[in-house]
Amino acid sequence: MNNIGGLLIDLDGTLYHGGRMIPGADLLIAALRKAGIPYMFVTNNSSRTPASVAAHLRGMGIEAEPDEVCTSSLAAARYIAEESPEATVAILGEEGLIQACSEAGLTLVAEAPDYVVQGIDRSFTYDSLARASRWVREGAKFVLTNPDLMLPADDGVIPGAGSLGAAIEAASGIPPVVIGKPEAHLIAYAASLLGIKPGEAVVVGDNMRTDISAGVRAGCRTILVLTGLTTRDNLEDYQRLTGVTPDEICEDLAELMGMLGV
Template sequence: MEQVKGLLIDLDGTLYHGKNMIDGADALIGKLREKNIPYLFVTNNSSRTPEQVAAHLIGMGIPASPEEVCTSSLAAASYIAHESPGAKVAILGEEGLRQALKDAGLEVTEEQPHYVVQGIDRSFSYSSLAKAVQWIQGGAISVLTNPDLLLPSDTGLTPGAGSLGAAIEAASGVKPVVIGKPSSILMKYATDRLGLSPAETVVVGDNMRTDIAAGANAGCRTVLVMTGITTSENMESHMTAAGVRPDYICQDLSEAADLLCTE
């Protein structure tokens, strides 16, 4: 690999599983810091603020700061603020999304919004669905933070933002602007924050259909780690489904550290 100028690193399935750090995650981040290789933690999770994400990582023993966190909520807020500074937005989501939109100078409202921004929303209801559909049919632009259909939890898989978005899309008849992986919008936001071009950036992740596809869509190099969703048994089928192949494959994070941190 040519000398790495910057990394975009996935979180769940790549550095941890739920509340448990994956072996080598702390060492990988430690080596990147030691060698002054710029990186960002890039996640589709829209519910947490950067401070909450960093605290979650630190709690598992992985070095982190809020400034190193890049969420789909932050990218959604940046996208809307760039397209329509000061726009009125209606939110179907949680704290991370609400804070990001407010911090971007957008006006949160339920009266004739210009945008309907939806992420994971564990208080989602029929009333929420009805309001979203009415706003969108009234001309508001539909924005989906991330298309994940399912999320892991302590009790098994649960519906993700994409499942809620599917209901809104079916009822409104309008496809949303998708921000998170595999969309390149999140990746462009992240590379801009690093001050690098996609060609100078490497995406590290465990999921062919989100992490690796997003990296390829954005023009980044990609490293697949076999620490989560993708396994030796399903790798070929996942590559076929994603329509892309990673530039490099590492069996674990120790191998990834050797690849990415070599002078």
């Protein structure tokens, strides 16, 4: 694949599974650094700060710095700050979202916000739902970091940000602006952090429904790696479901390195 301005690389399922590195992930990132190919780690995870994401990667032996990480929280905060720099924001979320909104210069409030921004929130309560849905009905703009309905956990799966967002939407009657994959906002923002246009970027990921769909919507080229959710057995089903096709498909990260020439 030629004329790559930069790579936008998914994390879970692409470089690791939970706390276990996928074989070749460390070699891939080291080779990209050596070759001088720009890249950004791009994740729907809204709870972690870039520093904690980078630390998680380094703990598995993958070179990473905070400024190489773009989260859905960063993209959500930037979306609001660009649309309304003086906005007040009520946050339903965790450390990553709180830090991102604060650093974007937004004013965090507990009542009558201009925006309700919501991510994964493991302290979410009925009162949270009641307040957030009331604010949205009263005119606050509803921004959802990412639409993931479920997340992997040690004992199976747990509700994700999308499940909480679905409750607020049901109670308010108003759908959110969705920032994370499969929508284009996160990918477009990550490309901007590399100083490139989406058409110059290549999205690398394992998930047809999120990574590849988001890349296509943003106008990027895409590479599907069969290291996680999508496999040869379910690829055709996902293609029919999403209506998209990746530009390239790699069996593993070693094949990806060969395709990139690193």
